[in-house]
Amino acid sequence: xxxxxxxxxxxxxxxxxxxxxxxxxxxxxxxxxxxxxxxxxxxxxxxxxxxxxxxxxxxxxxxxxxxxxxxxxxxxxxxxxxxxxxxxxxxxxxxxxxxxxxxxxxxxxxxxxxxxxxxxxxxxxxxxxxxxxxxxxxxxxxxxxxxxxxxxxxxxxxxxxxxxxxxxxxxxxxxxx
Amino acid sequence: xxxxxxxxxxxxxxxxxxxxxxxxxxxxxxxxxxxxxxxxxxxxxxxxxxxxxxxxxxxxxxxxxxxxxxxxxxxxxxxxxxxxxxxxxxxxxxxxxxxxxxxxxxxxxxxxxxxxxxxxxxxxxxxxxxxxxxxxxxxxxxxxxxxxxxxxxxxxxxxxxxxxxxxxxxxxxxxxxxxxxxxxxxxxxxxxxxxxxxxxx
Numbered sequence: 001x002x003x004x005x006x007x008x009x010x011x012x013x014x015x016x017x018x019x020x021x022x023x024x025x026x027x028x029x030x031x032x033x034x035x036x037x038x039x040x041x042x043x044x045x046x047x048x049x050x051x052x053x054x055x056x057x058x059x060x061x062x063x064x065x066x067x068x069x070x071x072x073x074x075x076x077x078x079x080x081x082x083x084x085x086x087x088x089x090x091x092x093x094x095x096x097x098x099x100x101x102x103x104x105x106x107x108x109x110x111x112x113x114x115x116x117x118x119x120x121x122x123x124x125x126x127x128x129x130x131x132x133x134x135x136x137x138x139x140x141x142x143x144x145x146x147x148x149x150x151x152x153x154x155x156x157x158x159x160x161x162x163x164x165x166x167x168x169x170x171x172x173x174x175x176x177x
Numbered sequence: 178x179x180x181x182x183x184x185x186x187x188x189x190x191x192x193x194x195x196x197x198x199x200x201x202x203x204x205x206x207x208x209x210x211x212x213x214x215x216x217x218x219x220x221x222x223x224x225x226x227x228x229x230x231x232x233x234x235x236x237x238x239x240x241x242x243x244x245x246x247x248x249x250x251x252x253x254x255x256x257x258x259x260x261x262x263x264x265x266x267x268x269x270x271x272x273x274x275x276x277x278x279x280x281x282x283x284x285x286x287x288x289x290x291x292x293x294x295x296x297x298x299x300x301x302x303x304x305x306x307x308x309x310x311x312x313x314x315x316x317x318x319x320x321x322x323x324x325x326x327x328x329x330x331x332x333x334x335x336x337x338x339x340x341x342x343x344x345x346x347x348x349x350x351x352x353x354x355x356x357x358x359x360x361x362x363x364x365x366x367x368x369x370x371x372x373x374x375x376x377x378x
Contacts, residue, residue: 122234123231
């Protein structure tokens with residue numbers, strides 16, 4: 001309809017520009033609410049919000065993205081090399097728990113690597129010991145659950161459409177299938 | 178992965194983060210579900226084993242300053258009023274179930290028993306203070322003092338707590354006395370209170 005012309009000029013569905021504008025408006029509101037001066041820490045420059053924002057973008061684009069893009073490429077390449085190809089592609093069953101592990105690792109990094117131990121002790125009277133073990137267990141649980149769901153999916157697909165066994169003719173060895 | 182799948186993945190990730198962190202604020206039996214957060218941990222099973230910020234050791238609180246020689250000084254009236262813990266426990270106690278809601282994002286709800294702040298204001302000779310300046314025995318740090326507003330002092334549940342969950346406060350939770358006020362960020366619920374100045378403007 002009218003969206004086709006818009007799509008040709010803009011390059012995407014109107015929903016795309018609406019979502020972007022909404023995102024920028026929210027960002028603008030946040031900056032206005034906390035006041036632009038709060039983005040910069042004059043005492044310790046590297047603790048500024050603006051610095052961490054920029055560093056996150058750079059660290060992601062230059063370090064994290066190449067790593068996980070490469071990992072994903074390798075995963076896709078190895079999964080395509082299987083013969084015969086799986087009835088249920090295993091790719092996402094590996095990606096999702098891996099993403100979950102990466103996300104929790106990134107978000108809870110200080111506790112897992114025991115950074116800031118003195119501050120932690122002063123605040124709680126405890127150490128950060130259990131966190132590494134818990135994260136490893138959580139990762140194992142995520143992969144285990146993914147494996148179980150994959151096995152169930154595979155079983156359901158196998159039951160619904162069983163592969164016909166190749167028939168042998170009396171004269172030749174070639175399967176008739 | 179399809180576009181729908183990608184959106185579902187992001188939404189699922191957000192939900193996962195909510196589930197793995199909500200326990201530190203909801204508390205109770207959900208607290209251990211905050212697996213990787215400092216405030217998802219149990220500190221024991223006694224009445225004083227709930228979450229707190231800043232141990233007595235870290236705040237430099239010695240038994241010297243909180244033991245027998247501890248006094249609470251109330252100023253703002255015609256003359257300063259000095260009380261010790263025995264006098265405070267002899268006054269009429271009030272019990273309130275209130276949370277400590279830390280700005281770090283966690284909460285814990287406990288039952289506090291102590292002397293209402295408006296009682297202390299009346300005792301100091303300032304029955305209707307405009308504000309109250311609380312000082313802690315803690316020497317250093319940004320939160321060894323706090324200013325309470327008139328409505329916060331006047332609220333019936335605003336206490337100078339002496340006991341929690343039916344036992345004396347532990348040193349880590351502010352023994353001999355701490356402030357606990359409804360709807361006040363945790364940092365302003367001063368621990369190890371030394372003096373309160375009731376102001377008329």
